[in-house]
Amino acid sequence: MKRILVIFSHPALQSSKANKQLLQALDGLEGVTLHDLYHQYPDMYIDVKREQALLAEHDLIVFQHPFYWYSCPAIMKEWMDLVLEYGYAYGPEAHALAGKQWLSAITTGGAPESYCSAGYNQRPLLDFLLPFQQTAQLCGMHWLPPFVLHSFHKLKDPAALRRCGQDYRQLIEALRDEQLTQAQLSESAYLRDLLEVLS
Numbered sequence: 621m622k623r624i625l626v627i628f629s630h631p632a633l634q635s636s637k638a639n640k641q642l643l644q645a646l647d648g649l650e651g652v653t654l655h656d657l658y659h660q661y662p663d664m665y666i667d668v669k670r671e672q673a674l675l676a677e678h679d680l681i682v683f684q685h686p687f688y689w690y691s692c693p694a695i696m697k698e699w700m701d702l703v704l705e706y707g708y709a710y711g712p713e714a715h716a717l718a719g720k721q722w723l724s725a726i727t728t729g730g731a732p733e734s735y736c737s738a739g740y741n742q743r744p745l746l747d748f749l750l751p752f753q754q755t756a757q758l759c760g761m762h763w764l765p766p767f768v769l770h771s772f773h774k775l776k777d778p779a780a781l782r783r784c785g786q787d788y789r790q791l792i793e794a795l796r797d798e799q800l801t802q803a804q805l806s807e808s809a810y811l812r813d814l815l816e817v818l819s
């Protein structure tokens with residue numbers, strides 16, 4: 621069973637709908653450690669050694685956050701700048717993160733159709749995730765197809781709202797229990813595409 625660390629960043633959790641739903645869905649899931657950065661570090665002063673120790677104890681690192689200005693909330697960038705340091709995460713002698721998996725789990729305001737050449741965001745969402753993908757690559761980590769939840773605020777049907785969380789939980793469980801093959805993971809653009817394999 622893989623040990624999962626969810627590194628969560630949301631500067632205004634009290635007004636969140638999408639991320640709250642996703643977090644609730646993970647509640648009580650065995651093998652999952654939730655690590656809320658804004659809660660842990662309200663002054664943004666990140667304890668690098670503590671973060672590196674947490675990383676060492678886990679195999680799959682999930683970065684869950686709302687998509688902000690085509691990127692992540694500020695604290696996650698601060699976390700990356702400080703924790704993924706030379707000699708630890710990258711560099712000739714650095715293997716601390718090698719072989720671990722990176723999963724970006726993001727929520728967006730923009731609808732799926734806005735993320736294409738004809739949409740107002742002009743590019744596929746995956747293009748905007750390239751800095752994260754390349755960061756994972758440089759650290760020797762395996763990039764997984766991202767879990768993306770689009771325009772949650774537009775969903776009205778309570779069953780559809782719940783299903784988003786259930787999908788997330790099911791996929792995290794499948795990754796934990798290694799139910800998805802390497803081939804399935806590398807052939808899928810988005811993690812949710814693999815739900816049909818699991819059903």
Ligand SMILES: Cc1cc2nc3c(=O)[nH]c(=O)nc-3n(C[C@H](O)[C@H](O)[C@H](O)COP(=O)(O)O)c2cc1C
Nearest residue numbers: 636637638639640686687688689690727728729730
């Ligand atoms: C500062 C800020 C920047 C945002 N930038 C984007 C963006 O680049 N692309 C996008 O699709 N949505 C963007 N949004 C919308 C958020 O992604 C969306 O509100 C959030 O994912 C919903 O999750 P929540 O209910 O957990 O807050 C932005 C929102 C804020 C407040």
